[in-house]
Amino acid sequence: MSFDRLISGIKRMNNPTVAGLDPKLDFIPEHIKAKSFAAFGQTLEGAADALLQFNKGLIDALYDIVPAVKPQSAYYEMYGWQGVKALSETIAYAKAKGMFVITDAKRNDIGTTAEAYAAAYLDSTAIGNENIAAFGADALTVNGYLGTDGLRPFVDVCKKNDKGIFVLVKTSNKSSGELQDKTLGFQTVYEFMGEMCEGLGSDTIGEYGYSAVGAVVGATYPEQLTELRQKLPHTFFLVPGYGAQGGGAAGLKGSFDKNGLGAIVNSSRAIMCAYKTENIDGEAFAEAARREALRMKEDINSHI
């Protein structure tokens, strides 16, 4: 009921990073696509099969050095229910390899509907006499625009099932400040959302001092990262925006606490497309991904 499981993995591997699995077809090596299209045609099924094979190759190459993966739901949904099936299979495959799975879906709704999302991603669904986990992730990203009654159902399942959520606080994109940096009297919107995380998680704090209610804070805003780390002592951070979006490792220093914990940094494209950056054959995508993941680990650890 906290982020202890994730933090244990980070400590065990000495690696505070998560590999984003955002498998656009453009990122997938030709030999994988050729095989999937040969089997299923240039169809949603064919694309979904390519996604899954690519992800399996990445997970096989990373599971002993990277503690977590973060599939981004949009890149599965764009391939229809067949893509969503590949998401479900990706989650199961990563979990079977011992990885912590953060499904990045930024879900949000009123309480009764938030219960359905919580069931989908962090709990199970009752069907007749059965209870079946629909997706079975370890954590989910959520959007708190609707306030606490849209978040509580997620917190409740986190407590029940030892899961976690990451609430959007200060996002990594250029226009995040349009609303998030505005001031509400004496605090910014992002500070307000951060305090909401502290409040919602207050009775879920684990042995490392962090609750089950984390926050998304972008690597592209190092000052706010540092400020929020100090103001939100029990809120674990998921930090996107390192690498492709322009956030450097030096700016990440402020997201960690004095024990070097408190945050996990995501990289998606740099790992998935390492074979392109290295300009090598796509057949070797998995080894290239592993090299980039190790490089990233060293880069970030050197700044903690």
Added chain:
Amino acid sequence: MSFDRLISGIKRMNNPTVAGLDPKLDFIPEHIKAKSFAAFGQTLEGAADALLQFNKGLIDALYDIVPAVKPQSAYYEMYGWQGVKALSETIAYAKAKGMFVITDAKRNDIGTTAEAYAAAYLDSTAIGNENIAAFGADALTVNGYLGTDGLRPFVDVCKKNDKGIFVLVKTSNKSSGELQDKTLGFQTVYEFMGEMCEGLGSDTIGEYGYSAVGAVVGATYPEQLTELRQKLPHTFFLVPGYGAQGGGAAGLKGSFDKNGLGAIVNSSRAIMCAYKTENIDGEAFAEAARREALRMKEDINSHI
């Protein structure tokens, strides 16, 4: 590239309402579940089949009197990819019957990822030489916490494909005011989001005066509905919260313009579960849904 198609349907049927399709298993008549479970077992497939059969019955009963349906994605995702397949089939079935389909998924992300969501729900996905519509809805609900660069990709596909989005402005739930009612200098957060809708939609205004960028404003807040209708002359409203959530028809008056247009009011549970309210056999669920939809139409029209 505006909400003209939706508004035409509303005018043709003289009915500014949308039927929410939130098919929890608890809402589905026993005879449908028994048949689906007999065919597929008490599994995600069995549940998904029941969802689809229930939805088809509702759509058959409503398509000539109600212009639009609003499937709530959470209630499909909780049944796994099988449920998401039922969502996809529900959208296709409703569109084949001529209904306008608003997928209520409240999606949101940074620009590149918002492009993937826009492709999924309002456009198509390139797969080899093919372009395939993954879900093919007419409109999508979105959350604007990330600012304009997270919304523009949706607006772009609205322009290209004559689709629409509804941005969360003032939601119907009890805690919506925690953030949304707070003031940013001289305006509330919900006013700020409303103005963002007006700005983003400004070059998509159709013949009825409304753009492709609508707003979600809850029936449970009649004062804000009235205020926002006046302040946002080109923003079409999707109004949840009528009925089960406590919003009455009298309070909806302010959401319509002088021509009786400008909003579409959602009802989910009252229509889906009309057979329970009438305390009749579940075999007659569709006729009961139709009676409730006609009652709601009269109720709301009597207050415009």
